[in-house]
Amino acid sequence: MEFGEVYEIFARQRRVEPLKHIGTVVAPNEDLAAAYARSIYNEEPWIEMRVVARRHLIPAIELGTTRSPA
Amino acid sequence: MSRNREFSTPHDLDEPTRQALYDLFLVLADTKHLLGLRYGEWLGAPAIEASIASVAMAQDEFGHARLFYGLLREFHEAGIPEREEVPSEYRNFEGLDRVWDSWLDFIAANVLVDGALSVQIESLQNSSYVPVRRMVAKILQEEAFHHQHARGWLLRLAREGAKPKAELEKALKRIWEPLLQWLGRPGSEHERALVEAGIQDTDSEGLRARFIERFGPLLIEEAGLDLPLSSDAITGQWVLGTALSWEDWDDAFRRRSRTGPDPETFRQIESFRKHEYPVGS
Numbered sequence: 268m269e270f271g272e273v274y275e276i277f278a279r280q281r282r283v284e285p286l287k288h289i290g291t292v293v294a295p296n297e298d299l300a301a302a303y304a305r306s307i308y309n310e311e312p313w314i315e316m317r318v319v320a321r322r323h324l325i326p327a328i329e330l331g332t333t334r335s336p337a
Numbered sequence: 338m339s340r341n342r343e344f345s346t347p348h349d350l351d352e353p354t355r356q357a358l359y360d361l362f363l364v365l366a367d368t369k370h371l372l373g374l375r376y377g378e379w380l381g382a383p384a385i386e387a388s389i390a391s392v393a394m395a396q397d398e399f400g401h402a403r404l405f406y407g408l409l410r411e412f413h414e415a416g417i418p419e420r421e422e423v424p425s426e427y428r429n430f431e432g433l434d435r436v437w438d439s440w441l442d443f444i445a446a447n448v449l450v451d452g453a454l455s456v457q458i459e460s461l462q463n464s465s466y467v468p469v470r471r472m473v474a475k476i477l478q479e480e481a482f483h484h485q486h487a488r489g490w491l492l493r494l495a496r497e498g499a500k501p502k503a504e505l506e507k508a509l510k511r512i513w514e515p516l517l518q519w520l521g522r523p524g525s526e527h528e529r530a531l532v533e534a535g536i537q538d539t540d541s542e543g544l545r546a547r548f549i550e551r552f553g554p555l556l557i558e559e560a561g562l563d564l565p566l567s568s569d570a571i572t573g574q575w576v577l578g579t580a581l582s583w584e585d586w587d588d589a590f591r592r593r594s595r596t597g598p599d600p601e602t603f604r605q606i607e608s609f610r611k612h613e614y615p616v617g618s
Binding site: 269293296297300303 | 385393482489
């Protein structure tokens with residue numbers, strides 16, 4: 268297994284679809300995150316794939332900060 | 338000028354140009370074939386993710402080799418004899434002759450060999466030779482992914498500490514000079530024919546300039562590696578610190594010696610070649 272940080276992977280197969288979350292990859296830097304994502308998640312004919320470090324996702328509601336639904 | 342001329346088959350080319358283009362395609366095909374083979378040997382990469390990426394890159398290289406071998410068929414029909422299947426007739430980059438000793442050799446080649454191949458292939462993007470122009474875009478798209486992998490590993494190793502960085506430098510230096518030469522000898526008959534016919538958009542010095550402009554910032558500035566390459570303080574232009582020696586250089590093979598791959602490698606190629614490359618059939 269690689270070390271580094273978690274990157275979230277988003278992709279889509281058709282222009283009319285939005286990018287959707289398809290998984291994660293662990294990598295020591297952005298270039299390797301993209302390279303790994305592309306070779307590991309290669310079963311579907313993606314037209315676009317993007318990766319972003321999980322720490323770059325801005326929290327709007329964070330786990331454990333909300334009350335459980337009534 | 339040759340700007341508006343286009344060539345659809347080798348028959349449209351004069352004899353020296355036809356030979357020069359055949360030589361280029363065979364050099365590209367053999368080099369990609371051997372690069373694919375070497376990439377494919379690294380199922381034991383330092384991480385499973387890197388192994389998977391290596392195999393994906395191997396698959397790409399074999400695909401590209403197949404395309405370039407496919408282009409040769411028409412040259413054979415136009416009278417250029419098929420090469421004999423012996424190691425000494427192979428035109429792969431000499432740094433691929435034998436199995437790599439370490440993952441650092443893998444990364445050095447991933448950066449430099451893949452990079453030089455891309456620079457050479459980019460020069461064919463608006464080629465007057467129509468059959469090659471059609472395949473360049475897809476190849477370069479896949480090469481961009483190889484570069485991302487190479488860049489990611491290069492920076493990681495360069496920042497991992499003094500020892501891995503020094504080892505990486507050694508691996509890069511092992512192929513540095515033959516690789517820069519691989520882009521061609523200035524003033525050779527080959528480059529003159531290809532540039533004059535508008536097949537390739539610049540000569541070997543132009544290719545080398547593009548190569549060092551692209552890799553200088555990465556190798557020297559970002560990775561902080563010690564290689565004979567620097568940028569001019571005033572113009573910012575990247576310049577090579579060493580003069581290339583062209584003694585024993587073979588323009589058709591782009592190698593210093595016609596030894597070809599070692600016996601073990603050749604046995605692998607041979608068994609693979611028996612399956613043939615059915616392009617477009």
